[in-house]
Amino acid sequence: MKNILISILLVAFCSLHAQDFKSYQFYDKKGNEMPTEKVVHELAGYDIVFFGENHNSSINHWLQLKVTEALDQEKNGQLILGAEMFERDNQPQLNKYLNGIFDAKTLKDSARLWNNFATDYQPLVDFAKDKKLPFIATNVPRRYASQVSKEGLESLNKLPAKDKTYMARLPIKVTLETPGYPEMKKMMGDHTEEMKVMNFISAQAIKDATMAESILKNLQPGKTFIHYNGNYHSKEFGGIYWYLRQKNPNLKMAVISVFESDDPELKVPEKEYIPTDFNLVIPADMTKTY
Numbered sequence: 001m002k003n004i005l006i007s008i009l010l011v012a013f014c015s016l017h018a019q020d021f022k023s024y025q026f027y028d029k030k031g032n033e034m035p036t037e038k039v040v041h042e043l044a045g046y047d048i049v050f051f052g053e054n055h056n057s058s059i060n061h062w063l064q065l066k067v068t069e070a071l072d073q074e075k076n077g078q079l080i081l082g083a084e085m086f087e088r089d090n091q092p093q094l095n096k097y098l099n100g101i102f103d104a105k106t107l108k109d110s111a112r113l114w115n116n117f118a119t120d121y122q123p124l125v126d127f128a129k130d131k132k133l134p135f136i137a138t139n140v141p142r143r144y145a146s147q148v149s150k151e152g153l154e155s156l157n158k159l160p161a162k163d164k165t166y167m168a169r170l171p172i173k174v175t176l177e178t179p180g181y182p183e184m185k186k187m188m189g190d191h192t193e194e195m196k197v198m199n200f201i202s203a204q205a206i207k208d209a210t211m212a213e214s215i216l217k218n219l220q221p222g223k224t225f226i227h228y229n230g231n232y233h234s235k236e237f238g239g240i241y242w243y244l245r246q247k248n249p250n251l252k253m254a255v256i257s258v259f260e261s262d263d264p265e266l267k268v269p270e271k272e273y274i275p276t277d278f279n280l281v282i283p284a285d286m287t288k289t290y
Helices: 003-020 034-044 059-073 089-097 104-110 118-130 142-151 153-158 181-188 192-218 238-249
Strands: 025-028 047-055 079-087 135-139 222-232 253-261 277-281
Touching: 003 118, 025 142, 034 059, 034 079, 034 277, 059 118, 059 222, 059 277, 079 089, 079 118, 079 192, 089 104, 089 118, 089 135, 104 118, 104 153, 118 135, 135 192, 142 153, 142 192, 153 192, 181 192, 192 222, 192 238, 222 238
Parallel strands: 047 222, 047 253, 079 135, 079 222, 253 277
Antiparallel strands: 025 277
């Protein structure tokens, strides 16, 4: 009886010990697993890297930081950082923080930071500060995107010249040929007024086009620009990627897309999976930051 009990306990222990709790898995565009070291090594060969994210995913933000740290080592500091979460007109405040003129509280009081800045984006900014790397505020100020959503792109033409410096050069091409935009149109339904649909899509376009222009203006030969943005802004090679490709088709750009999965092995999802260059699969029940 004692031997049987010991055997049962050993089996139970071995089963528990063998349980593997995967927190993430990278795949290439063909569906092959990629170790993180290989991902970083390959990223170093690109001019621009888009690191898509789910804004409230803790593992997503942790990986952005760790991949950036590793990429900085791989590139010997030849790195430029930029993010959707910072708007062009807040670049002076961001620079003052990077240069040690502002502390964290002064930055918070003077710039429009996202509510999850302290937990999710400050580690990236602090890394840039410690390594003396540029960090570019790439996005259009939200007030202009809101204006486009209500009044259309044409309303931007009436703005003063200074205001226009905070957005991509006008006019901006908006087309349903851009991946992701037809999906936005579908989301609004067939009964929505056409003008409202196009204004909604144009508000997305002014963000994508502005971020693309910001990246292009700050590129430097031999350096990799890594850009952090919501997954929607670069998935399926749309959004920012699409606008950059229109400006310079010779740029070597990589997209890291993120997908959630209920599969404990984090295999490639069977549904709603359109891969890009590097594909990050994370647990759907991973801890959220908000």
